[in-house]
Amino acid sequence: MSSATIFTAPPPLLDANISRSSANFSHLRSEKLAILIDKSKSLSHLHQIHAFLYRHNLHNHPILTFKLQRSYSSLGHLNHSLTLFNQIQNPNVFFYTSIIHAHVLLSLHDRALLFYVQMLTQEVIPNAFTFSTILKSCPLEPSKSIHAQAIKFGFDAELYVRTCLLDVYARGGDIESACKLFDKMPEKSLVSMTAMITCYAKYGMVKEARKLFDGLQERDLVCWNVMIDAYVQHEQPNKGLVLFRQMMKAKVRPNEVTVLAVLSACGQIGALESGRWVHSYIQNNGIEINAHVGTALIDMYSKCGNLEDARLVFERMRYKDVVVWNSMIVGYATHGFSEDALQLFDEMCRLGYRPTDITFIGILSACGHAGLVSEGWRFFRSMRDEYGIKPKLEHHGCMVNLLGRAGHLKEAYELVKKMEIEPDPVLWGTLLGACRLHGNLVLGEEIAEFLISRNLANSGTYILLSNLYAAAGNWEGVARMRTLLKGSGIEKEPGCSSIELSNKVHEFLAGDSRHPKTKEIYMMLEEMDSWLKAHGYTPQIDIVLHDIGDAQKEQHLKVHSEKLAIAFGLISTKPGTSIKIVKNLRVCSDCHAVTKLISKITGRKIVMRDRNRFHHFVNGSCSCGDYW
DSSP states (O other): OOHHHHHSSOOSSOOHHHHHHOSSGGGOOHHHHHHHHHHOOSHHHHHHHHHHHHHTTOTTOHHHHHHHHHHHHHTTOHHHHHHHHHHSSSOOHHHHHHHHHHHHHTTOHHHHHHHHHHHHHTTOOOOHHHHHHHHTTOOHHHHHHHHHHHHHTTOTTSHHHHHHHHHHHHHTTOHHHHHHHHHHOSSOOHHHHHHHHHHHHHTTOHHHHHHHHHTOSSOOHHHHHHHHHHHHHTTOHHHHHHHHHHHHHTTOOOOHHHHHHHHHHHHHHTOHHHHHHHHHHHHHTTOOOOHHHHHHHHHHHHHTTOHHHHHHHHHHOSOOOHHHHHHHHHHHHHTTOHHHHHHHHHHHHHTTOOOOHHHHHHHHHHHHHHTOHHHHHHHHHHHHHHHOOOOOHHHHHHHHHHHHHTTOHHHHHHHHHTOSSOOOHHHHHHHHHHHHHHTOHHHHHHHHHHHHHTTOOOHHHHHHHHHHHHHTTOHHHHHHHHHHHHHTTOOOOOOEEEEEETTEEEEEETTOOOSTTHHHHHHHHHHHHHHHHHTTOOOOGGGOOSSOOHHHHHHHHHTOHHHHHHHHHHHHSOTTOOEEEEESSOOOHHHHHHHHHHHHHHTOOEEEEOSSOEEEEETTEETTTTOO
16 A cells, blocks of 8 residues: 555544644644654554644655654554655665664564665665664574674674674574674673573573573573573473572562463472462462463463362463463373363363364373273374364374373384384384383384384383393393493483472482481381281382392382382371372382372372373372373
């Protein structure tokens, strides 16, 4: 649409603000009009001012035109901004920078670059603001050329331009160039320091990021958020929570970004008390529980074993998008409440929400935890047939897990072989785990040899095959797998269980003796052992896959990390209090049997989250129905 068709019919009256600024419109000074343009918050108001400029022959006034163009852009009306720009004869650097900025605001990066090239073609020399603007949206390769031009025009030493260049190299993964730029900065601002911390954090260099962070003399909320999130994203949630508490002591007020990172940290380690405190802070400090925050709360409560509060957050949310529904469905699935997950899926579809690929991960997981093979196949096929969603690696993994756990090993193997996408080691490991579960050594060996020959094996491959050999009493095969594991340089992930008490997370490894209350914990272990034997418990020494004596196997089982965590929970909480444990690996069958008995003997509910799912132990039974 041309400017003529938009503005040749001005409304008879201007906004009241214009009326009050002068009794006679024709004598309004450009300064007052410029102020009115800057203060305009709506498109209709800008249209009235624009029309007034046409009526009084001020539409070519350079300052007013520039401000009008910028205001249209800031309100998201790029078409009007472009119309103005195209009417200007020989636009200067300020007009070019403004139109580039308008495109950057809307993430139209390619078009922003075209205007930058057009500016250079017209021999308009960019300024520092031009460089800082175009660099905000620029991919790495074009940025290298722009960097050279910044040097040519003498703007590369400008602190803000150099900071933007640093950010570009950091975003593009060129850490070496980012470090060189940073090291050469004679003056390092908080912005440039934060950009470098972000760069280190993004690529897992958390120690380097923390060293810079500790060297800051002043810290704003942004750099606190970056450092906290760095820990959370790189599997150090405890350190993230410690840093968050330091931030609160420094009287820096969290925002939405902060609480999203902290809630994620709480969910990773099952820190329910800390998560509840963050929820309370959100409610009492005016942070909106929008779709992002609501999803994070649901996810946190679900991962911390409190599905009731997760559902409460879900029901109280006024606006729910499909991501919110997905988080609740996944929560039910993870806890093994498959029927609730399927009912919620039906309700979501009935209300008009269209499922996404994440929705089907939740639904297929729910089917897997309940052994619903036919339902799983129906949902898997409906992805493509009804919703046009091409199954991804994760969906195939869910199906392999569902089929494998249900004993349909050949069907699972056929599905993997027919996949259109390349299966990854995790998916093969899932199938290998199913072979271990059902004692299918022949298929397990075939899969393992395939992975090893193609350098796709990870620690889990060797461990699972070693376990298969051990279960069959093939100790030679066990030794061979352990030699391969050692030779590959891959280390076995140690089993670790954690429990949160009084906002502090206590972690235990198998046979751990580092805890300050080690003596009391092991005394409780002995007491637990006497309770168990009185109730007819017999240790499942056959699952100890080491060529050692029976007494050693019993001792090995007794000090598993989850049993140490339970013992600590029993001595540290009042009778009747629920105990919540988080385990990084799959809970073994002996610990599962022991936990069921302990819940009956002590009258306590014990909630355990392992790598696969949640287990709710109550009065001698588990919510998984011994199917996990």
